[in-house]
Amino acid sequence: MTNSSPGLSAASPLLPGKRLVIPADDPLPLDNGGTLGPVTIAYQTYGRLDERRANAVLVCHALTGDQYVAETHPITGKPGWWETLVGPGRVLDTDRFFIICANVVGGCMGTTGPKEIDPATGQPYGLSFPVITIGDMVRAQKHLIDSLGIDSLFCVVGGSMGGMQVLQWAAAYPDKVFAAMPIATAARHSAQNIAFHEVGRQAIMADPDWRGGAYLTEGTRPGRGLSVARMAAHITYLSETALHRKFGRNLQDREALSYGFDAEFQVESYLRHQGSTFIERFDANSYLYITRAMDYFDLARDFGGQLAHAFRGSKARFCVVSFTSDWLFPTSESRALVHALNAAAANVSFVEIPTDKGHDAFLLDEPELFKVLGGFVEGCAERRGLKR
């Protein structure tokens, strides 16, 4: 399990798609006080930018997502991760909107992250990569949007960590966002969520093949640790009800109990599969850096402890969505966000969608989600004067 990651190699030369490079002589400023450069941003676009450059939609991906939002994934061969929402005739209609999605800074799908080569040393960054934040990710995306000649985004949308980026965009660039759709997210990472992330990081760092982060240089892969991290995280993406309905106490490929430590129950087999497929497409150090960026997210802290102040200057219309069975980013977090938006006199609508699918509902076929987002997008497009 440890040394087999056929699809994932340092520097990712074979990953298809577009690239922007932020040069070393004008590097990306970071929240930790340093800079990073050069920075390659790997991104995909779908649809066409209209003449007014007014129909651009930025999709922000979650912790283990990437830029392949609406096309077959080059490593897994699976459909894009948000094809339910993005595509011809979908809510984010690629015949109407210009969709942009970029791999985040710190990621492992072509954007500069800990597995890429540090030009200063000729070796993969590993742990010499700087700890980055949601703010840094969004600052890099702003470079991309500028380079595409887009002055103002029609919409910024994302779920989970993607939703954190949506909020960061609205706060950092209040004039640049016409509509914002933060889904299943929070304005700060909770103690429980930090705790779960810490378990995942400790699982990775406990793997001797992690080699203090230098596994790429030393020719190992901390696959066992990364797999355990993914398994623990995956439970938090579902709900107890969903797990019960899907698996219950059903046995895997057997009629009777075997009294052993094999994957006897279907839910065990499913989890092990989640772990073993994940390590084929994801870099362990990226997992450390991106979970850390989420832990650091606390939008109010950057605005004197008052979340409402983060949105004082924003001209965006907000559509906040949560799911009843999401216990990772529960509705209470969205409600706190909505209170702050109200206090900032922002234009906001808020919907809590009833579902038993848990946090992952934002990625699944959830008709009410599409209805809510579709109505909001339609109204905003009209106000923006976008053609049908």
Next chain:
Amino acid sequence: MTNSSPGLSAASPLLPGKRLVIPADDPLPLDNGGTLGPVTIAYQTYGRLDERRANAVLVCHALTGDQYVAETHPITGKPGWWETLVGPGRVLDTDRFFIICANVVGGCMGTTGPKEIDPATGQPYGLSFPVITIGDMVRAQKHLIDSLGIDSLFCVVGGSMGGMQVLQWAAAYPDKVFAAMPIATAARHSAQNIAFHEVGRQAIMADPDWRGGAYLTEGTRPGRGLSVARMAAHITYLSETALHRKFGRNLQDREALSYGFDAEFQVESYLRHQGSTFIERFDANSYLYITRAMDYFDLARDFGGQLAHAFRGSKARFCVVSFTSDWLFPTSESRALVHALNAAAANVSFVEIPTDKGHDAFLLDEPELFKVLGGFVEGCAERRGLKR
């Protein structure tokens, strides 16, 4: 971290307390169809058995608990794990009742488990130890009760896995239990709970120092894996509210963010501490076996799929307790149990206690818990004709 377990050694010769041996020539029958013998049962007692032998209370411990329920722990030096409930003047008054608590079969505090020496080989059992069940644990306890000359227990009480044993006692020995107090438990382990246990087991097995379970023979200890398992489990014992109140996003020993992977937040430092202290007192293979026993627990399965049938013959009075913020063994599980008890026309009272302390509430200073259990015990003692 891996090789330092000063308090925990094979065969545990120094652990204080009482022992019963089930001999090899009359071994313990197991649910897997085999037998186990000899079996040493390490146990503690508090108080005195009365002349009628009618005042015996069996306390059943949870996953990582042990027999030192009401005295200083010989390894950690901490107070007994349930001194809030058991002791002079407490609900389970040691001046009035004869309290018995035994380390479960498969455990690591003196009772026969995977770290003890297999007399057939002269080596620690390791993975050659049979997979055991809650039923096996209770069958061993029955030997102990018989050996003490107790025909009928006044009360069986326990929380979490301890509560599973309480239910198993009532179902397997319907004439032997006068009062039963299953707390924060369930009549079967849920898919989500199996999933969390599987993550813990995978973390242990992923540690190269686990050595396929033969670490004692090979002179290693899978401390990193066991620590990760404990950290993941510990989160499930608390509630989001408790974590938020206790730690929030407070930083550990610093004023500003350090942008690194140290334990920057207090909640991380706390979790790491939970992991590192746990490995000083617990055996990794025991963790595998005991979590597996919980996963297998499904009382209805042994009674034709009808949970009510498990309690048809029971003469016990039941006091079922759950906690509002317990998401590991939520109130819905207790309610399902109560429905089955009602369907079996059992004598049952059920209380859901409001608290934000999560699953661990049963171990904490929770005045309403003591009030509920105290009233129940008092009423049952009167009916049993026990002296004040």
